[in-house]
Amino acid sequence: MTKNRHYDVVDARLSPEGHLAVLSRSEVNNLLDTSQGGLYRLLHCCALAVLNCGNYMDDGKELMERYRDFEIRLIQEERGIKLEVKGAPANAFVDGQMIKGIKEHLFAVLRDVAYVSAEIKDNPKFDLENSEGVTNAVFHILRNANVVHSQTEPKLVVCWGGHSISREEYDYTKEVGYQLGLRELNICTGCGPGAMKGPMKGATIGHAKQRIVKGRYLGITEPGIIAAESPNPIVNDLVILPDIEKRLEAFVRVGHGIVVFPGGAGTAEEILYLLGILLHPENADIPFPLIFSGPQSAENYFKQINQFIGDTLGLEAQQRYRVIINDPGRVAREMKEGIKQVREYRKNKDDAYYFNWSLKISPEFQQPFIPTHANMSNLQLHKNQPRHDLAANLRRVFSGIVAGNVKEDGIRAIEQLGHFEIKGDAEIMEPVDKLLTAFVTQHRMKLPGKTYVPCYRIVK
Numbered sequence: 001m002t003k004n005r006h007y008d009v010v011d012a013r014l015s016p017e018g019h020l021a022v023l024s025r026s027e028v029n030n031l032l033d034t035s036q037g038g039l040y041r042l043l044h045c046c047a048l049a050v051l052n053c054g055n056y057m058d059d060g061k062e063l064m065e066r067y068r069d070f071e072i073r074l075i076q077e078e079r080g081i082k083l084e085v086k087g088a089p090a091n092a093f094v095d096g097q098m099i100k101g102i103k104e105h106l107f108a109v110l111r112d113v114a115y116v117s118a119e120i121k122d123n124p125k126f127d128l129e130n131s132e133g134v135t136n137a138v139f140h141i142l143r144n145a146n147v148v149h150s151q152t153e154p155k156l157v158v159c160w161g162g163h164s165i166s167r168e169e170y171d172y173t174k175e176v177g178y179q180l181g182l183r184e185l186n187i188c189t190g191c192g193p194g195a196m197k198g199p200m201k202g203a204t205i206g207h208a209k210q211r212i213v214k215g216r217y218l219g220i221t222e223p224g225i226i227a228a229e230s231p232n233p234i235v236n237d238l239v240i241l242p243d244i245e246k247r248l249e250a251f252v253r254v255g256h257g258i259v260v261f262p263g264g265a266g267t268a269e270e271i272l273y274l275l276g277i278l279l280h281p282e283n284a285d286i287p288f289p290l291i292f293s294g295p296q297s298a299e300n301y302f303k304q305i306n307q308f309i310g311d312t313l314g315l316e317a318q319q320r321y322r323v324i325i326n327d328p329g330r331v332a333r334e335m336k337e338g339i340k341q342v343r344e345y346r347k348n349k350d351d352a353y354y355f356n357w358s359l360k361i362s363p364e365f366q367q368p369f370i371p372t373h374a375n376m377s378n379l380q381l382h383k384n385q386p387r388h389d390l391a392a393n394l395r396r397v398f399s400g401i402v403a404g405n406v407k408e409d410g411i412r413a414i415e416q417l418g419h420f421e422i423k424g425d426a427e428i429m430e431p432v433d434k435l436l437t438a439f440v441t442q443h444r445m446k447l448p449g450k451t452y453v454p455c456y457r458i459v460k
Contacts, residue, residue, distance in 0.1 A: 007066060008090035012098060013075075014083045016107050023081050027114050028074050039117055042223055045408070046109040046240060047072050049227040051085070051092040053102050063227045064408060083110065105231050105238050108145070112240040115144050120242070134366040138241070138249050139355055145239045147218055148254065154343045154353045156216065157335055158188045158255035160270045161195025162263025163229055164444055172295040172328065173198030173261050179332035180259075181206020181215065185339070188255055190247075191219025191238060192229025195261040200234040218254070222247040225266075228406035243368045244399060248273045253356045256339045257289035259331060260321075262298045264444035265405065268435065269398035271305070273365060275313060276391030278320045282360040287345050289338025290321040293331045304438050311431040312394060313387050364392035371400030371410060373417050376456075381424025381432075390428075397422055397432060404455025405445055411455075419457040426460045433458040 023031075034040045048070050052063060069087040083106070092102045120126050120137050127133035142148050157180055161173060177187060177199030187203045189196035200217045207215035219235035222244050231238050241247040251258070252274060260271060274290065277283060292302050302323050309317050324331050343353065351358045369375065379393050400420055403410030414420070422432070436458070439445055445452040 009067065009069070009087045010090050010093050010096075011086045012084070012088065012093070012096075014085070014098060014103060014106070016081065016083060016110070023074070023076075023114060025076065027118055028076050028081065030117050031074055031110070031114060039113060043109065043113050044070070044072055046113065046223055046226050047085070047106055048088075049230045050102060050105045050109055050238075051088045052227075053092065053105070053230050053233060083107075099233075101233050101236075105235070108238040109240055112141065112145065116141060116242050119144075129367075131361065131363050131366055134246065134363075135249065135253070135357075135361065138246050138253060141241060141246070142239060142250060142254060142355075145237070147237050147239055148354045150352070150354060152354055154256040154339055154346070155185045156188050156218070156254060156256050157185050157199075157339075158251050158258040159195065159199040159261065160190070160251075160258060160263065160267055161261030162267050162444055163192050163194040163196065164264060165194045165262055166297070168295050168297055169262050170194060170198045172293075172298075172326075174202035175328040176259060176261075176293060176331050177202025178206045179328045180335065181212075182210060183332050183336050184210060184212060185332070185336065186216035186218070188216075188218040188220065188251065190225070190229055190266075191221050191231040191235050193232060195263060195267075196229065197232040197234065198261075199259070200232065204234060220247055220250050224403065224407045224409070227408065244269075245366050245368050249361060249366065252277065252288075252359060252361075254354070255356075256342050256353075257335050258291070259335060260290070260292045262294045262301050262444070264439045265398045265401040265436070268305075268308075268439075269395050269402060271309075272391050272395040272398065275309065275317045275320060276365060276388045276395060277359065277361055279313065279317055279388040279391060280360050280362060286358060287338065287341040288320075288359075289335055289342070291324055291331055291335060292321055293324045293328075294326075296326040299325050301438075301442070304435060308431045308435045312428060313391055317387065317391075362388065362392070364389060365395070369396045369399055371396070371403045371413075371420070373413070373420060376400045376420040377423060379422070379424070381422070381428045383425065383427065394428075394432070401436070401456055405452075414455045420455060421457050421459050423459040429458055429460045433460075 031039050031043055048067055067087060071086040073084040075082045075084055092098055126137045173195045181203035187200050203215060217234050218237045219231050220239050222241045241250055278288060346353055349358060379396055381393055404414045404420055440452055
């Protein structure tokens with residue numbers, strides 16, 4: 001073990017397990033390509049985030065600078081490949097050996113980065129400009145990661161919420177997870193700390209009491225956010241999607257219902273994404289249980305969220321979810337009942353339990369939004385458009401703020417060019433400004449103990 005700027009680091013050589021024991025020379029060369037647009041930087045950033053498990057931070061730029069000497073190499077040998085890491089965070093090891101769960105996550109990174117590059121990108125079989133093509137790509141990435149199983153009952157609950165939440169809110173997410181686990185439901189989250197870890201931790205106890213030995217704790221992330229939300233150790237299936245839009249689609253395609261806990265800009269983005277999809281006329285009759293929940297102290301938070309949705313998207317959007325305060329048992333009971341309706345609907349429609357093919361997702365929710373200063377300034381934020389289109393544009397507002405808050409590229413863009421300017425009609429911008437101000441006041445933008453400097457400016 002050596003020290004790197006006061007942080008303990010380790011060098012190690014690892015042997016992969018399973019089908020990744022063999023990669024083609026072309027795949028290895030692509031993964032080690034350090035040129036502009038090459039895969040090495042992507043592999044490097046995701047691998048470092050996984051190895052940093054337990055040292056939670058929400059600043060991708062800070063992570064890169066803290067371990068600036070970190071390297072990862074693939075070594076091609078006659079009997080397969082080995083993975084070599086240098087200057088890796090020491091907390092990923094115990095007695096000189098990498099922790100098994102972290103090793104699994106590291107090779108999940110390698111699996112997904114290699115697969116997307118070799119099989120999805122520039123493959124004519126997947127037209128990523130086409131809605132059906134994007135959905136097929138999401139399905140193939142999930143199938144390659146072995147997280148869609150045909151012989152399974154619908155029981156996967158997606159839990160969304162912030163990484164920067166209070167201890168009381170975190171304990172509440174654990175209690176909800178426990179109640180879901182007692183009802184033999186599995187958990188899927190964004191895989192990080194806070195509201196992404198709590199439900200999984202609670203469910204492990206519920207599953208243990210029910211003698212469930214193969215509980216699923218699925219983590220879904222993407223390269224831009226993984227440094228801010230490193231996978232928590234409970235995740236036993238990790239998938240890295242290529243971008244935030246495909247990550248969000250993966251959640252709603254594999255999940256059978258969603259519970260939303262308190263959070264910040266990222267949680268608002270997720271809510272707007274799902275409501276925008278559910279507001280599409282073709283999805284009006286599709287059951288999709290959606291519950292907002294938190295402890296008693298979060299009641300005002302959800303009143304603010306509900307008011308924001310009413311002010312921007314209207315009553316129809318508010319009718320697509322239920323707010324349950326301080327009642328974990330009720331959350332779990334209503335979620336289980338909602339999933340029964342999902343099962344019956346899909347059975348009658350002859351749709352798969354493991355992937356929600358019927359849900360209509362418009363290209364506005366699928367095409368990657370690059371939060372440049374120009375793109376953020378040019379968003380169409382007015383009510384003279386279909387509500388699902390307005391939801392798509394509001395989702396992009398919060399997506400850009402997340403990038404400016406925690407993603408390495410976004411942070412550097414703010415440092416170089418100043419604040420994002422967000423413009424729109426006053427009847428939209430006033431609720432946006434009010435909600436964002438509340439997030440800042442409630443310390444929901446950064447991890448506890450860190451001062452938040454806004455990356456945006458509202459222009460009415």
